[in-house]
Amino acid sequence: MSETRITGATRLYAILGDPIxxxxxxxxxTERFARAGMNAVMVPMHVLSEHFDAAMTSLMALGNVxxxxxxxxxxxxxxxxxxxxxxxxxxxxxVNALRRERDGxxxxxxxxxVGFVRGAERKGHAVKGRKVALFGAGGAGSAIGCELVxxxxxxxxxxxxxxxRADALAARLVRAFPGVPxxxxxxxxxxxxxxxxxxxxGMRDGDGLPADLGALDPGTLVGxxxxxxxxxxxxxxxxxxxxxxxxxxxxxxxxxxALMAFFGPH
Amino acid sequence: MSETRITGATRLYAILGDPIxxxxxxxxxTERFARAGMNAVMVPMHVLSEHFDAAMTSLMALGNVxxxxxxxxxxxxxxxxxxxxxxxxxxxxxVNALRRERDGxxxxxxxxxVGFVRGAERKGHAVKGRKVALFGAGGAGSAIGCELVxxxxxxxxxxxxxxxRADALAARLVRAFPGVPxxxxxxxxxxxxxxxxxxxxGMRDGDGLPADLGALDPGTLVGxxxxxxxxxxxxxxxxxxxxxxxxxxxxxxxxxxALMAFFGPH
Numbered sequence: 001m002s003e004t005r006i007t008g009a010t011r012l013y014a015i016l017g018d019p020i021x022x023x024x025x026x027x028x029x030t031e032r033f034a035r036a037g038m039n040a041v042m043v044p045m046h047v048l049s050e051h052f053d054a055a056m057t058s059l060m061a062l063g064n065v066x067x068x069x070x071x072x073x074x075x076x077x078x079x080x081x082x083x084x085x086x087x088x089x090x091x092x093x094x095v096n097a098l099r100r101e102r103d104g105x106x107x108x109x110x111x112x113x114v115g116f117v118r119g120a121e122r123k124g125h126a127v128k129g130r131k132v133a134l135f136g137a138g139g140a141g142s143a144i145g146c147e148l149v150x151x152x153x154x155x156x157x158x159x160x161x162x163x164x165r166a167d168a169l170a171a172r173l174v175r176a177f178p179g180v181p182x183x184x185x186x187x188x189x190x191x192x193x194x195x196x197x198x199x200x201x202g203m204r205d206g207d208g209l210p211a212d213l214g215a216l217d218p219g220t221l222v223g224x225x226x227x228x229x230x231x232x233x234x235x236x237x238x239x240x241x242x243x244x245x246x247x248x249x250x251x252x253x254x255x256x257x258a259l260m261a262f263f264g265p266h
Numbered sequence: 267m268s269e270t271r272i273t274g275a276t277r278l279y280a281i282l283g284d285p286i287x288x289x290x291x292x293x294x295x296t297e298r299f300a301r302a303g304m305n306a307v308m309v310p311m312h313v314l315s316e317h318f319d320a321a322m323t324s325l326m327a328l329g330n331v332x333x334x335x336x337x338x339x340x341x342x343x344x345x346x347x348x349x350x351x352x353x354x355x356x357x358x359x360x361v362n363a364l365r366r367e368r369d370g371x372x373x374x375x376x377x378x379x380v381g382f383v384r385g386a387e388r389k390g391h392a393v394k395g396r397k398v399a400l401f402g403a404g405g406a407g408s409a410i411g412c413e414l415v416x417x418x419x420x421x422x423x424x425x426x427x428x429x430x431r432a433d434a435l436a437a438r439l440v441r442a443f444p445g446v447p448x449x450x451x452x453x454x455x456x457x458x459x460x461x462x463x464x465x466x467x468g469m470r471d472g473d474g475l476p477a478d479l480g481a482l483d484p485g486t487l488v489g490x491x492x493x494x495x496x497x498x499x500x501x502x503x504x505x506x507x508x509x510x511x512x513x514x515x516x517x518x519x520x521x522x523x524a525l526m527a528f529f530g531p532h
Contacts, residue, residue: 004270005293005296006310008289015274020274020329024274025274026272026274026276027271041307045331047328054323054324055328058325062311
């Protein structure tokens with residue numbers, strides 16, 4: 001590990017959320033900043049809902065804060081603080097990172113989805129042309145769905161027990177990517193060659209799969225947002241059927257690469 | 267150096283000031299926290315005057331901020347944010363540290379002066395009974411003057427080219443310590459056996475002494491707030507006359523001990 005020495009000249013990055021103790025970004029980015037030769041750290045900030053707006057405003061006004069990462073439950077609220085939104089953030093109406101530009105303005109974008117695409121590519125699996133079933137239409141699902149279509153997925157079926165949430169995400173993505181077959185679905189449709197769990201199912205002990213996936217063809221690319229030490233139910237299912245897979249940890253690392261590029265010299 | 271690994275569960279301490287890049291507290295306290303087995307760091311925050319109040323309010327509302335250090339030019343303004351003030355802070359109307367209590371309230375106190383007394387004691391020099399000439403009636407001078415009298419100084423003469431500032435400090439301290447001979451003075455009075463520079467004279471290349479000190483008796487205890495690598499003009503003057511002395515660095519270390527006790531388990 002590179003040595004971190006905080007000085008008066010250290011530049012700050014913060015991750016805001018509630019809860020916050022579980023986040024892994026402070027360790028990961030502080031190490032990456034050190035390796036990149038930056039005198040910078042990322043610190044966790046536990047922000048309650050009623051203080052979020054004031055916290056954002058105050059942090060953005062500090063002279064040595066260069067970037068913010070926003071996690072649950074603030075990704076949609078944080079979008080309002082950016083002067084300028086990236087393409088994914090515009091499509092889904094949420095950001096998970098903001099950076100200060102040289103002119104003092106703030107650019108926000110959403111990197112939750114790009115990590116998955118990068119994680120797949122790193123393992124040699126292209127997303128382009130895939131017919132995708134996406135489970136979960138929340139923040140992570142929105143970002144992943146958007147990035148998969150942007151990366152050339154041939155079609156996207158969105159499955160969420162909260163049907164109106166699946167419908168709303170489908171409508172948003174259809175607006176952003178007219179012409180691509182994108183729709184909400186009640187269950188996994190036939191003929192898909194990529195399945196992604198973007199729900200929290202699999203996070204708790206005893207959880208199973210987010211839906212009935214049946215037997216997977218070994219050509220099916222499987223992804224899961226669950227970032228745990230042991231393989232999640234979804235990843236175990238992929239292993240049993242000999243499918244290639246991208247874990248939550250691989251997504252997180254893919255996202256970290258993208259965020260480092262976003263936060264680095266620009 | 268103990269290893270610092272910032273995690274999601276790391277507790278935050280921040281030092282607020284303008285400018286901020288020169289402060290040494292982030293390095294010192296982050297190392298001390300690690301040595302004390304605390305998962306905590308101190309980070310610098312560059313706060314402009316118009317954002318100070320909002321920054322204080324937002325930082326105190328964060329769930330994982332346990333303490334704040336305040337430096338130039340905010341020590342007087344910061345006092346208003348404490349629910350409860352310590353004795354020194356009450357006497358001089360300024361704080362340089364605030365901590366969150368278990369009940370969520372904030373206690374503020376001023377440690378700029380106690381470092382000097384501790385630094386002197388560490389070197390075996392008692393303050394009790396000393397007749398003191400103090401140069402500089404600003405924030406540092408106020409804190410040091412207060413602590414010297416609290417530690418039993420026999421008398422205190424306050425010298426500052428801004429006479430009204432010396433008068434105001436003398437009046438404040440007389441109120442806090444009725445019966446002790448405390449007064450503003452135009453120059454170093456005769457018969458003192460302790461001289462302390464609490465002005466910024468000596469900080470810049472080419473600076474001399476804060477006032478004409480004449481030849482010092484070798485029994486005179488000399489102190490200087492200037493925290494530089496090379497001995498300051500005041501400390502060189504003490505060396506030339508064979509006087510014991512307390513440097514700005516020793517004061518800073520003495521203050522750090524007191525602040526660690528303030529920020530530690532309570």
